[in-house]
Amino acid sequence: MWSPQLLSKCCPVCNATADLRLCGGCRVTSYCGPDHQLSHRPDHKTACNKIKKTREKLEHEEASLRASPGDMFTPADVFNTSVGHFWGILDTRDYMRARYAAADALPQTKTRAAVEKALEHFVDMLRLCRSDNLGVRDIVPGLLLRLGKEQECYDFLKWWATADPDGNYDWGDTTLPYLNIHGADVFEPIDMFSNDASLCHLSMLTLLKLRLYLDLDVWLTAILNGDREPDRPVGKLIRTTVSSLNLQSLSTLAITLKAQYRALTQLVHTANQHYWNALVDSEWEPPMPPMYSPGSPEEADVALYYCKSAWEESEDAMAMIETDTSEFVPEHVSPVDLGGLTPETYQVSLKTELNGERPKGCGNSFPSVFKPPRSTCSPEDLFCSANVGPGKERLVSLDGSMKALVYVDGACLDNGQPALNPRAGWAVVYGPNQFASGRLENEGPFGSALVATSNRAELRAAIAALRLCDWRSDGFGEIIIATDSSYVVEGATGWVKGWIRNGWKTRTSDQVKNKDMWELLLGEVERWNNVGLKVEFWKIARQLNMEADCLAKKAAQAPPVAEFRDLIIGTSATAAGAGNSSTTPRVLTLCLEWEDMFDDIHAGLLSQLKSKAIMERATTAQVALQLLSQEPPPSVIFVADGGLARQKKVWERVIDRLRDGVTVVVAGLFSNFVSQGEFDRFFARAGLPWKRGSYTRETVTLRPQAVSDAELARRLPPSYSQKALFADHVASSDAWYTETETAREAAVAFTKVGSGRLGYVGDVNGEEESIAVVLAMCGLL
Known part of the structure; x- marks a missing residue:
């Protein structure tokens, strides 16, 4: 079996194979001419630059190793005299690492020439070093299959x-x-x-x-x-x-x-x-x-x-x-609860700790470094603004995992010049146009009066972020503190562990500077860790933190503040999953791929829904996650096409809402556009054994005993013909419409998941009778 996505020697823009010119940077991608090479540059640049850089490094290391005259540790002419056990010779390791990096960079272009050249490198590395200390043997089989x-x-x-x-x-x-x-x-x-x-x-x-x-x-x-x-x-x-x-x-x-x-x-x-x-x-x-x-x-x-x-x-x-x-496929695990505390009790716990003695960390837990899925990701790539309660907007993870992001920064005027009476300020940005900032107090959190510095201001901002509000009862399981301060990130996630072991002394036995701030920061981390909130620090570029930077500089110019004080922006709602303030039901439609077709085929259903409920629609994963994070949640989430089966993070957030009591109805074009694997994995993630069944037209009959409300059952069509994708392995008690009374497959099913209800309508043509079925599941019939 050949690999159709692996480009042979052809122009990646027009697929021309004649009169090609080789890219001078990567040397593994060919173009029909300069115009197409220029137009392809934005897509090719990152891989090309990496290949060129790693190749030049390899050439330097190889030249250096070949020029070595040899000594008591490194034989002369090592490429011929030491074949088979290169890694055992220390002077060869820089060369081997450089060759690994150069070979690893090549396949990023996804051209046949690049994969062939990478394979050549790795196979020769195994010849030079039989013990394969760099794990090259794990790479070779995949390259062979790609070729x-x-x-x-x-x-x-x-x-x-x-x-x-x-x-x-x-x-x-x-x-x-x-x-x-x-x-x-x-x-x-x-x-x-x-x-x-x-x-x-x-x-x-x-x-x-x-x-x-x-x-x-x-x-x-x-x-x-x-x-x-x-x-x-x-x-x-x-x-x-x-x-x-x-x-x-x-x-x-x-x-x-x-x-x-x-x-x-x-x-x-x-x-x-x-x-x-x-x-x-x-x-x-x-x-x-x-x-x-x-x-x-x-x-x-x-x-x-x-x-x-x-x-x-x-x-x-x-x-x-x-x-x-x-x-x-594992069943999705929804975010943990409040660790045994009711929201009301938790609010009291928060206030008691903030109003009482400030906790000093003792090393029971530490924050960790946040690792984005790609090194090039910016905060805006991973987080968006979302309502998490009435009048409360936070920066929430786009993957639906209920992670909160805050930007923090500190600034100091006349930093490092005590004689000039330095002034410092701090700032926390926690949402669009939402921030907290203040002048760095003259006294530290435990009463000591210390000179203002930029490092103290940076730490003060991180502390403020953790004491700003009740992150846990807002539903968050993790808070990511984004800062451009290496001092804060490396200190909080690394250095402080050694300082505690050394009795708050550095490796040179000097007293740790800003000990009071570090103790309070660790105390806050431990306090949150005890109730299930994980704290992570993310080192970001300064240009990504300009809002907090400007606010901190402005705060540094504010009037002096004598004593350390907390700034709390408000408390969370005391009841999770509160109902809608409006008596009119709200239906959130997730139509992530086939909006126009859905509107055309299911116009009758849409008309009925709009006449009975407030309708919202999400056509992208980002918008869907924003709407799913709002409080209060919608009454019904209507899954209108198969796009949700290909958006794992959105589906998991829907499951969270489902278990909290929201009704989810999977219908519309869903059954038209899911493969067997997607269908099976979709419902498995919700903890259901349902599998993709037959695809056929049948006359299906209502099983009224499966409908919990007898009056509702009387309003449903007793039977009708539909071409449907049936669901297999549906419990008899959940099967609304089946071909026969004892059939194991159901064209329509409705089951309980957590505190909510999940419905499936397999009709692929939008039969008129199916409109009544969907409305019944939504509580609108």
Whole structure:
């Protein structure tokens, strides 16, 4: 199976293959001319610059190493005299790291030439260093599959799986066989591969078996249809196999390959329960974590980094794995409650602590560093303004995870010049045009009078953010403090741990400066940690923090303030999930992909809803998350198309609302535009066993015993014909409309989830009778 998304030598703008010119920066992307190279520059620039920079670094390190005359630690002509154990020679390590970085940067262009060159680098690195201290062996199989080298991939995987079963292989002995398996039987049993294999190897072996199965399956289909060949590319291995086996043997082989593939999906899940869902659900390529442990989410991120492109470039592979791993989808866990405290009790707890003695941290808990999904992400990429209560607007995470963001900054006039009587100010920005700021007090939080400095002002701003309001009862489980101060971020997440161990002294035995501020900051972190609020610090560029910077400078010019004082912006609503203030129901429609088609096909339903309720609509994930974060929540959330099945974070926020008591109705175009995998995973995330069932036109009959309200049941159509995507594995008590009384599939289902109700209407054509069904579920019939 070839990789259709991997560009061969052609212009990425027009796909021309003749008279190409090579990009002088990356040297792996070709263009038909300067015009197209210039127009493609915005998309190509980041990868190109990284490739060029890492290549130049490699060239420098290689030249330096080759020019070394040798000494007692490094042999002369090391590239010839030390093949096989490079890493054991300290002077080679900078070169090996530089070569790794250069090779790792190449595939970002997604061209065949780049992947070939990266593979060449990594294979040669294994020749130079058999012990593979940099983990190159995890990268090679994915590159081989991206190039269609399925036999070579299997040979590589098998060698690493069988080379050292007892742990006695001498990696320093270059006379021993090394990567010497060629032409192994790719169809043989998988018993030699176990949980001891790396996650990357298990993932690529799964993909290899799946590619072979899919190739063979389309070839068998072509044979049965009387065609000479399939209508899509097929890999060399299956082409060769088809020519040597009869139809019965090919059918048996297909069954064997599918069984091996399914067994490997389970083996991968056993090795790391996070991997399959991360592969299917992740919206971007995760950054490489600095470290990981077996079975951790970080290990899954590493495997995704090396393997995801191979999966995405293999035809039909992602659709298959999405369906076949739906059984591994974990039920979404909604945000935790208030740790056993009622909102009223929690408010008292907050006020008591703020009005009483200020807590000094003792090292029981520390804040952590916030790591954005991509290093280039800005706060505006990840957070938006949302109402979290009457008159309260906060900066809330776009992924629906109820993380709050605040910007903090401190400023000092005449900083570092005590004789000039420095003046400092601090500021916290917690929403659009919403901020708190103040002059840095003459006295610290525990009474000591200290000279104002910019560092004290920066710490004061962070403390103010944590004492500003009741973040926890506003529904947040995490607060991210964005600051341009390295002193605050590195101190709070790193240095302070050593200071506490040393009795608040530095490594040079000096007293820690601003100890009072650090103690109070840690005290606030511990206080919030005890009730389930996680505190993280995010170091951002100064230009991203200009609003807080300007406010802090202005506050520094305010009149002096003698004693340390708190500024609290208000208290939270004391009842979570309060009802609408209006008696008219509010319906939030989520139409994330097919708005025009939905309006056309379901015009009658829309008219009925608008006549009975206040209608709101979200057509993007960002707007949906904003509306879902508002208080009070809508009465009903109407899922109008399949887009929600492809927006995990939005769906999870909908589930949170559902469990809090909101009614969610999945209807409209949802059943028209979801695959089997998307359907199964969608409902699994809500904790339901529902699976995608038959797609057929049937006359379905109401089961009145499943409708909790007898009067409502009498107003529903007793039966009607609908072409529907049925839901399978629906409990009898939840099945409203079925083909027969005992059918296990339902065209319409309505069930309880948490404190709310979830409805599904599988009708794909918008039958008139289905309007009454939807209205009944919404409480509007």
